[in-house]
Amino acid sequence: MQIPENKYEVVIIGGGPIGIACALEAEKKGISYVILEKGCLVNSLYHYPTNMTFFSTSEKLELDNIPFISNNPKPGKREALEYYRRIATSNDINIHLFEKVNSVETLPDQSHIVKTTKAEYSAENVVVATGFYDIPNYLGIPGEDLPKVSHYYGDPHYYATQKTVVVGASNSAVDAALEIYRKGGDVTMVVRNAEIGERVKYWVRPDIVNRINEGSIKAYFDSNLKEIKQNEIIINTAEGEKNIENDFVLLLTGYRPNFGFLQDMGIELTNDGRKIPKYDEETMETNVPGIFLAGVICGGVETHKWFIENSRVHAKMIMNYLSTRKKSVINN
Structure with missing residues (x-):
């Protein structure tokens, strides 16, 4: 050689x-x-x-x-x-x-x-x-490859006025949800656990919890994303399947x-x-x-x-x- x-x-x-x-x-x-x-x-x-x-x-x-x-x-x-x-x-x-x-x-x-x-x-x-x-940690679900889906988050302005689903409850997911909400986005979080994770930055966690409690940001806990379609998503929740109208999906799952x-x-x-x-x-x-x-x-x-x-x-x-x-x- x-x-x-x-x-x-x-x-x-x-x-x-x-x-x-x-x-x-x-x-x-x-x-x-x-x-x-x-x-x-x-x-x-x-x-x-x-x-x-x-x-x-x-x-x-x-x-x-x-x-x-x-x-x-x-x-x-x-x-x-x-x-x-x-x-x-x-x-x-x-x-x-x-x-x-x-x-x-x-x-x-x-x-x-x-x-x-x-x-x-x-x-x-x-x-x-x-x-x-x-x-990224891929979910391996139908629709994950659609153009409206991203595993990375950049700037909140892009999602202004849009129905955006954020999957995950890590620091990146929480930051994205809060920023998009404050830029006029309609934010829904899908979290597989029962609450926002304890590893979330201590000065941010109370903010996201309060926004969820007051209804400014919608959240489905103990839930998983089942399928992504062009104009909606399907979520598996404790109460059964739910279809939600949707424009963008951020899969911030690590x-x-x-x-x-x-x-x-x-x-x-x-x-x-x-x-x-x-x-x-x-x-x-x-x-x-x-x-x-x-x-x-x-x-x-x-x-x-x-x-x-x-x-x-x-x-x-x-x-x-x-x-x-x-x-x-x-x-x-």
Whole structure:
């Protein structure tokens, strides 16, 4: 096999905050690296809802002790985009945007060949920091592929005056329901549980509960969406089926990592339904030598367990380990 000319000690897959954190740590340790990102800089964050506010305060989103100054204690999407963009540009981060990684092959000597839509790279190590926002949790119901259905929410103005059903009761679903209601949309929520989830942002949960109680936002609890039609939806409720007139459907039922991509690399997943990848909790190295995980992807389907503020440390753990291992090889 011909080894690619593009050689790095580390190839980082994913140009989000954690991927950038890994790059900053690599630079400190004198480790050659490149970030490969299939979309724009911090691509997942870019596709978050327009008016999204983070659960975390700004200091908990900081990388490498670089101050994150925001207008409010909890920053919004635009402030975060500005912050991470300035970090990337000011530090001249080596990142290739709009370059999707198609495969990672491990060679007999435990080095790796990373193939993308644009090039091939040789890497001693690979860090997977791809997040989880790319693959929605599909319901698998009739009509889910209709043009009026989306698994992502952007701006509330689009749904003004429209009969919009929001499926789910997570932070994203609650934010969407409230924003669309306040822009003049006719909002109905379909929630499979008996109430709005306890993980919803503590300053938002009372708002959605009050809007539901007063009837401003309609809600069906202990219910599931059965079918989506052009001008209506069918819901299974505790009282039986209900047909509701409808213009748009937002299926905000969560997202999941690309498990197939991990398995194609040889990374083992738990078979208990959680699909948690196998990795060393001290070094973040997976069962495949030289392949590491960083960020939310470590949690499998439990995407609520890892986020920016508690996974920033993964970058230091990985690069400290690689630096120590590199010094050991040189000394021997």
